[in-house]
Amino acid sequence: xxxxxxxxxNGLIPENPIFRLALSLCPAVAVTVSIKNGLxxxxxxxxxxxxxxxxxxxxxxxxxxxxxxxxxxxxxxxxVTIIDMILPVINPxxxxxxxxxxxxxxxxxxxxxxxxxxxSKEPLGLSFFDxxxxxxxxxxxxxxxxxxxxxxxxxxxxxxxxLGFQPLLVMILPAGGFFVxxxxxxxxxxxxxxxxxxxxxxxxxx
Amino acid sequence: xxxxxxxxxxxxxxxxxxxxxxxxxxxKTDHARKAxxxxxxxxxxxxxxxxxxxxxxPEDLKVYPVYRYVIHDSQGKSLLGYVVPVKDKAFALVExxxxxxxxxxxxxxxxxxxxxxxxxxxxAVKAVLPQGFTATFAQTLxxxxxxxxxxGYVIPGRTQGFKTFIDLMVALEKDFTVKGIAIIRxxxxxxxxxxxxxxxxxxxxAGKPEDVLKGLKVVKEPLPADYLSVLDPAKIKAAxxxxxxxxxxxxKHLKDDIYALTGATISSRAxxxxxxxxxxxxxxxxxILDQALKQxxxxxxx
Amino acid sequence: xxxxxxFVKTSLVLLLxxxxxxxxxxxxxxxxxxxxxxxxxxxxxxxxxxxxxxxxGNFTVYEKPxxxxxxxVESVTLDSRRVTATLNFADSLNTGSEYVVEAKGVTSDGKxxxxxxxxxxxxxxxxLFTIFLTASLIGNFVFTKYLGLCIFFGVSQKxxxxxxxxxxxxxVMVLSxxxxxxxxxxxxxxxxxxxxxxxVFIGIVAIFVQAVDTILRKVNPxxxxxxxxxxxxxxxxxxxxxxxxxxVDTGYGSVSSLINGLGAxxxxxxxxxxxxxxxxxxxxxxxxxxxQGLPIAFVVTGLFxxxxxxxxxxxxx
Numbered sequence: 001x002x003x004x005x006x007x008x009x010n011g012l013i014p015e016n017p018i019f020r021l022a023l024s025l026c027p028a029v030a031v032t033v034s035i036k037n038g039l040x041x042x043x044x045x046x047x048x049x050x051x052x053x054x055x056x057x058x059x060x061x062x063x064x065x066x067x068x069x070x071x072x073x074x075x076x077x078x079x080v081t082i083i084d085m086i087l088p089v090i091n092p093x094x095x096x097x098x099x100x101x102x103x104x105x106x107x108x109x110x111x112x113x114x115x116x117x118x119x120s121k122e123p124l125g126l127s128f129f130d131x132x133x134x135x136x137x138x139x140x141x142x143x144x145x146x147x148x149x150x151x152x153x154x155x156x157x158x159x160x161x162x163l164g165f166q167p168l169l170v171m172i173l174p175a176g177g178f179f180v181x182x183x184x185x186x187x188x189x190x191x192x193x194x195x196x197x198x199x200x201x202x203x204x205x206x
Numbered sequence: 207x208x209x210x211x212x213x214x215x216x217x218x219x220x221x222x223x224x225x226x227x228x229x230x231x232x233x234k235t236d237h238a239r240k241a242x243x244x245x246x247x248x249x250x251x252x253x254x255x256x257x258x259x260x261x262x263x264p265e266d267l268k269v270y271p272v273y274r275y276v277i278h279d280s281q282g283k284s285l286l287g288y289v290v291p292v293k294d295k296a297f298a299l300v301e302x303x304x305x306x307x308x309x310x311x312x313x314x315x316x317x318x319x320x321x322x323x324x325x326x327x328x329x330a331v332k333a334v335l336p337q338g339f340t341a342t343f344a345q346t347l348x349x350x351x352x353x354x355x356x357x358g359y360v361i362p363g364r365t366q367g368f369k370t371f372i373d374l375m376v377a378l379e380k381d382f383t384v385k386g387i388a389i390i391r392x393x394x395x396x397x398x399x400x401x402x403x404x405x406x407x408x409x410x411x412a413g414k415p416e417d418v419l420k421g422l423k424v425v426k427e428p429l430p431a432d433y434l435s436v437l438d439p440a441k442i443k444a445a446x447x448x449x450x451x452x453x454x455x456x457x458k459h460l461k462d463d464i465y466a467l468t469g470a471t472i473s474s475r476a477x478x479x480x481x482x483x484x485x486x487x488x489x490x491x492x493x494i495l496d497q498a499l500k501q502x503x504x505x506x507x508x
Numbered sequence: 509x510x511x512x513x514x515f516v517k518t519s520l521v522l523l524l525x526x527x528x529x530x531x532x533x534x535x536x537x538x539x540x541x542x543x544x545x546x547x548x549x550x551x552x553x554x555x556x557x558x559x560x561x562x563x564x565g566n567f568t569v570y571e572k573p574x575x576x577x578x579x580x581v582e583s584v585t586l587d588s589r590r591v592t593a594t595l596n597f598a599d600s601l602n603t604g605s606e607y608v609v610e611a612k613g614v615t616s617d618g619k620x621x622x623x624x625x626x627x628x629x630x631x632x633x634x635x636l637f638t639i640f641l642t643a644s645l646i647g648n649f650v651f652t653k654y655l656g657l658c659i660f661f662g663v664s665q666k667x668x669x670x671x672x673x674x675x676x677x678x679x680v681m682v683l684s685x686x687x688x689x690x691x692x693x694x695x696x697x698x699x700x701x702x703x704x705x706x707x708v709f710i711g712i713v714a715i716f717v718q719a720v721d722t723i724l725r726k727v728n729p730x731x732x733x734x735x736x737x738x739x740x741x742x743x744x745x746x747x748x749x750x751x752x753x754x755x756v757d758t759g760y761g762s763v764s765s766l767i768n769g770l771g772a773x774x775x776x777x778x779x780x781x782x783x784x785x786x787x788x789x790x791x792x793x794x795x796x797x798x799x800q801g802l803p804i805a806f807v808v809t810g811l812f813x814x815x816x817x818x819x820x821x822x823x824x825x
Binding site for chain 3: 025069074077078081103104106109170173176177179181182183
């Protein structure tokens with residue numbers, strides 16, 4: 001049980017896909033104009049990540065090592081297409097906003113790297129929680145950026161008017177997304193420095 | 207060699223499994239997705255006509271879709287074809303030539319559900335046309351009746367916005383006064399052009415009579431404070447304005463041009479021109495259609 | 509660097525020729541062109557009688573999709589040779605749409621030579637140029653659509669790598685755009701297998717990249733050494749999948765898809781290059797420790813995004 005919880009925590013802060021591993025940044029900027037959009041995309045990613053991790057973990061002995069990358073891509077693409085078909089039925093309004101990004105989940109480096117590093121080697125239970133942890137960390141990242149941008153850009157939180165006016169319109173524009181993520185990354189760096197006394201070197205960005 | 211065969215077999219197996227799984231999910235969800243889209247369209251139309259969460263639609267509200275097609279005969283001559291519902295749940299294709307003269311009326315064999323689906327509807331229309339004729343779907347018009355009394359019309363339209371297309375819907379009263387507009391789809395900038403979806407912009411169109419609409423322009427001025435307070439239903443509640451006061455302010459600004467959104471003049475113009483065009487073309491075509499139906503003595507359901 | 513220079517020069521020549529071609533008024537008979545948005549110009553090829561031309565009743569104008577809505581012509585002016593007529597309208601025309609002009613009973617030197625039909629619209633070159641401009645600048649995939657960030661931050665540290673990646677990416681992008689379009693329109697659509705497009709597109713890209721990798725390895729080892737490492741990274745680039753998907757959703761034809769891919773690739777290359785220039789300078793600046801590396805890169809990208817916002821209203825045609 002302990003191992004599972006460690007994996008969940010891992011994806012949330014120490015190896016947060018967005019702020020520490022710097023993977024799958026595209027949606028982090030684009031979709032996070034509001035918490036709702038970030039939440040919806042994040043949940044879709046959780047679904048695809050967990051489903052793919054489990055599938056690969058179950059079939060890891062049947063996939064020939066030489067074709068493992070194409071196989072991973074096909075598995076991820078299948079689950080992405082499935083969620084692409086199910087989401088418009090569950091929530092058409094949000095689907096319209098995140099439509100293009102759902103389709104692009106296929107190229108999220110985070111998913112394929114998790115499969116390569118973890119799911120192809122570890123048993124089903126551990127893979128499930130690793131995928132869940134990474135997915136939740138990703139969703140957390142999206143919601144955090146979304147909250148900051150929505151609050152400062154539109155004066156709202158989850159669609160509810162909080163401020164009654166729009167302080168910094170630039171927050172909703174792409175530039176704002178970049179700024180916010182840059183600052184949050186710096187904050188994570190600073191936090192790690194305070195805790196461990198070492199200055200971390202940020203990931204290469206994928 | 208054996209190695210390559212194993213790899214190929216493995217890859218093929220994965221592909222086939224994936225394709226089958228996808229096919230199954232597609233078959234299950236496609237139907238639900240289409241049903242969802244129809245429900246949303248129905249809700250939008252009802253809310254444009256004044257009914258919705260707060261005011262439930264009465265039993266005798268009937269919305270009839272009329273489908274407009276552009277037909278080309280074998281020589282390239284064009285005419286218009288309207289798929290109209292006639293008495294006793296049947297349908298007919300009314301052909302009108304481009305100068306407004308009715309040509310002929312052909313009975314259409316189809317179920318209402320069939321006509322809602324684009325592919326089936328195109329096939330049904332093609333079936334009654336002679337060889338060599340092509341029909342292209344142009345537009346759906348919605349005619350709303352309360353019992354046997356005309357309530358109004360809802361017409362979809364499309365206009366070129368700042369980024370890409372803006373799909374909108376205009377609801378008209380019986381006398382072609384604008385009842386309201388709805389923005390169905392737009393990809394304008396959030397915070398700027400996307401504000402066309404907000405009530406305070408859309409509600410400027412509500413109540414404008416046809417003659418005011420004809421000359422409607424967009425002015426780059428800020429909304430007068432009193433006008434702004436009556437355009438947003440939430441603000442009306444918050445300010446505690448009485449219905450008479452609201453009516454008075456709305457009448458005062460009835461003949462005003464549309465006040466553009468800050469930093470989104472192009473989007474504001476696009477919506478205004480889109481509404482003007484949609485209404486102008488609709489009124490022109492409806493007159494011709496009504497004339498044609500009278501001349502052909504066709505008993506329509508609306 | 510030499511390759512980079514050749515690349516830049518060729519693209520500039522291509523761009524200039526497109527602009528010039530777009531500005532040249534369409535001269536072939538049967539097509540008309542817009543003069544601003546209040547007039548249409550048509551050319552008969554022969555001098556026509558002034559009396560006939562000035563009579564607005566001889567002209568019928570309508571938008572192609574709406575043959576039943578006639579647009580009234582306010583006045584007609586002829587040029588000095590009486591070969592070209594300009595039809596003036598009271599209301600603005602929609603230059604994004606196609607207009608049909610029917611000239612009834614064209615009279616030249618007293619003889620009626622028949623009825624002529626003209627189609628007025630933006631020329632193909634003008635349309636393509638607009639697509640190109642949108643894909644590369646106005647809707648730059650990195651700065652306004654936030655795609656391709658994955659690779660963007662990794663590769664933009666040095667000018668050399670940025671150019672290398674830019675060139676490789678543009679080539680792969682253009683060719684995959686065409687292949688995906690062809691496959692979708694000739695195989696998936698007719699068989700109603702549209703929902704497989706995500707898998708198929710990524711498959712096409714992966715196979716194509718693998719093929720280029722193998723071919724380049726054997727045919728030109730020098731080029732492979734320079735660009736090979738970027739090829740693998742391209743497969744996980746968001747843009748490479750986004751462009752074919754957008755082409756399908758917008759219903760572009762083959763040439764439009766190609767131009768869209770070209771614009772996207774060049775826009776990405778431009779973004780990479782600009783970023784690399786700045787980052788090289790950043791390395792000798794005093795950046796606070798917590799910001800070093802990615803955080804400051806993000807902030808810089810934000811500034812670029814703000815700058816590119818300035819392209820928003822750009823429209824040459």
